[in-house]
Amino acid sequence: MKILVTAKRVPDPETTIKVNADGTGIEEAGIKWVVNPFDEIAIEQALQIKESQGESEVVIVSVGNSDSQEQLRTGLAMGADRAILVSADNPDPTVVSRILEKIVEKESPDLVIMGKQAIDDDSNEVGQMLAQRLGWPQATFISELELADGGGSATCVREIDGGLETLSFPLPAVITADLRLNEPRYASLPGIMKARKKPMEEVDAASLGIELGRSVTIVSVEPPPERAAGRVVESVDELITALQGEAKVL
Amino acid sequence: MGNVLIYGEHAGGNIPKATAVAVGAAQQIAAASGGDTILALLGNDLGGVKDAAAQLGATKVVCVESADLEHETADIRTLTMKAVAEATGSDTVVFAATTAGKDIAPRLAAAAEAAIASDVTAVNDDGTFVRPMYAGNVFATVKLESDFKVVSVRTTAFEPVEGAAASASEDLSLSIEKPGNAVEFVKLDATVSDRPVLTEAERVVAGGRGLKSAENFTTVLEPLVDALGAAMGASRAAVDAGYVPNDLQVGQTGKVIAPTLYIGVGISGAIQHLAGMKDSKVIVAINKDADAPIFSVADFGLVADLFEAVPELTEKVKALA
Numbered sequence: 007m008k009i010l011v012t013a014k015r016v017p018d019p020e021t022t023i024k025v026n027a028d029g030t031g032i033e034e035a036g037i038k039w040v041v042n043p044f045d046e047i048a049i050e051q052a053l054q055i056k057e058s059q060g061e062s063e064v065v066i067v068s069v070g071n072s073d074s075q076e077q078l079r080t081g082l083a084m085g086a087d088r089a090i091l092v093s094a095d096n097p098d099p100t101v102v103s104r105i106l107e108k109i110v111e112k113e114s115p116d117l118v119i120m121g122k123q124a125i126d127d128d129s130n131e132v133g134q135m136l137a138q139r140l141g142w143p144q145a146t147f148i149s150e151l152e153l154a155d156g157g158g159s160a161t162c163v164r165e166i167d168g169g170l171e172t173l174s175f176p177l178p179a180v181i182t183a184d185l186r187l188n189e190p191r192y193a194s195l196p197g198i199m200k201a202r203k204k205p206m207e208e209v210d211a212a213s214l215g216i217e218l219g220r221s222v223t224i225v226s227v228e229p230p231p232e233r234a235a236g237r238v239v240e241s242v243d244e245l246i247t248a249l250q251g252e253a254k255v256l
Numbered sequence: 257m258g259n260v261l262i263y264g265e266h267a268g269g270n271i272p273k274a275t276a277v278a279v280g281a282a283q284q285i286a287a288a289s290g291g292d293t294i295l296a297l298l299g300n301d302l303g304g305v306k307d308a309a310a311q312l313g314a315t316k317v318v319c320v321e322s323a324d325l326e327h328e329t330a331d332i333r334t335l336t337m338k339a340v341a342e343a344t345g346s347d348t349v350v351f352a353a354t355t356a357g358k359d360i361a362p363r364l365a366a367a368a369e370a371a372i373a374s375d376v377t378a379v380n381d382d383g384t385f386v387r388p389m390y391a392g393n394v395f396a397t398v399k400l401e402s403d404f405k406v407v408s409v410r411t412t413a414f415e416p417v418e419g420a421a422a423s424a425s426e427d428l429s430l431s432i433e434k435p436g437n438a439v440e441f442v443k444l445d446a447t448v449s450d451r452p453v454l455t456e457a458e459r460v461v462a463g464g465r466g467l468k469s470a471e472n473f474t475t476v477l478e479p480l481v482d483a484l485g486a487a488m489g490a491s492r493a494a495v496d497a498g499y500v501p502n503d504l505q506v507g508q509t510g511k512v513i514a515p516t517l518y519i520g521v522g523i524s525g526a527i528q529h530l531a532g533m534k535d536s537k538v539i540v541a542i543n544k545d546a547d548a549p550i551f552s553v554a555d556f557g558l559v560a561d562l563f564e565a566v567p568e569l570t571e572k573v574k575a576l577a
Contacts, residue, residue, distance in 0.1 A: 019391075023393040023394060145439065165503060219401075235553070242565055
């Protein structure tokens with residue numbers, strides 16, 4: 007089967023993020039860029055399906071600037087077969103879902119796997135939007151995936167507020183990965199060497215015949231309000247006294 | 257004069273606090289547009305939920321009942337919410353940013369070609385919204401460039417409506433065709449707990465990797481949780497390590513909480529975790545590493561070995577009761 011996965015270029019989750027001087031975005035100097043951690047889980051899942059099903063192809067897509075080649079190479083080094091970079095300037099989730107719809111129409115995958123959210127804009131929107139545009143079933147926040155009917159249908163366990171929900175649906179479908187779906191592998195040295203020779207197609211978003219204007223404008227950005235540091239207490243007794251007297255929460 | 261439609265969650269005949277909070281946020285949005293707030297209830301055999309919904313403060317409650325709406329699957333509910341919005345003259349649809357809201361809201365936005373703002377923390381008078389990005393390190397003011405808008409709201413950032421008069425209720429008959437490739441609900445393994453719901457609890461005790469094992473969550477942390485009548489939470493590191501299930505995760509990619517009292521035990525305070533608990537009223541940190549970042553947001557920090565401090569705290573809290 008053919009699986010399409012996504013790899014967004016985002017700041018390393020350990021990076022300290024600061025608002026830039028003119029309040030228009032973040033200070034990008036000194037940031038280390040990585041594959042969105044939830045997309046890594048999606049890639050791992052696609053590779054596991056390929057390993058268990060055989061005769062499968064894993065195509066990895068990134069929408070962003072040309073630097074995103076780096077994240078696509080990471081996915082190729084993990085084991086994806088080929089990559090597509092769609093160059094688009096500062097797209098919002100709606101635009102990304104329009105772009106991915108076009109790529110899906112062209113590639114006709116049996117399954118699209120994405121991270122549940124990107125850790126930069128924290129939108130948690132694109133997978134659901136893509137599923138709707140395609141008229142496909144969706145399963146978000148999944149922690150287990152089982153294919154049936156020779157890859158014609160799937161059963162997923164989703165992590166929802168009230169517990170674990172199991173859904174079944176025919177493929178093609180869009181699923182989004184939560185933390186516990188798997189443990190992403192590291193790219194091996196031979197994998198990194200091989201990745202250099204794997205095909206990477208570049209597509210200009212403007213050539214896809216879709217509307218690229220933002221539907222959400224970022225007017226301004228601000229740092230969060232500072233929370234004043236409190237004080238260190240010396241003992242459990244002092245803590246209890248403080249919680250009873252000062253804070254009045256016990 | 258667009259109306260504001262609210263997606264009404266319900267389970268087992270009850271409406272979660274998240275929905276009441278979404279009504280509160282919707283009132284703020286409606287105040288600017290001059291429209292009504294309309295609560296949509298979707299389900300099969302809504303029964304007593306209608307009465308509960310009438311108390312939340314919306315101008316009107318609109319009910320859609322169908323066997324296809326028995327479960328909270330996104331495909332059919334998206335189509336239904338779009339039709340309800342059209343039938344009620346609504347140009348904004350508000351969801352609580354719960355797992356259900358996050359599942360359905362973006363799908364509705366795509367179906368209606370609407371601009372969407374997710375996890376909104378404030379509604380401005382000029383119609384713009386504020387939402388966190390980068391694990392809460394950045395708060396963006398965003399403008400939705402479409403007439404029809406979809407918003408999901410962070411439930412710790414708004415208040416439910418107080419002392420509302422009962423709303424009028426109306427049954428809406430819609431014929432929504434279920435897609436041939438629709439998702440089928442198989443089962444729900446509901447979390448069974450006698451403790452308060454994490455996102456609604458007044459007190460939360462959260463454990464981190466410092467607990468060192470799943471067993472220590474049970475033997476060391478749980479007695480304190482129960483002595484305080486609190487909900488239990490965890491850091492992503494503790495979830496990653498397999499000590500506790502993911503539904504206890506507090507943080508950027510887990511649950512956002514704002515209890516009156518939060519106690520972080522063996523949690524260093526990674527930015528991902530702080531994103532989920534920084535709005536708690538009183539923050540207590542217990543950690544043996546005096547340099548742990550959580551101390552920079554804690555009102556009261558105790559630098560101590562948790563395996564000694566937590567049992568001592570538990571016994572002394574019990575003695576207060």
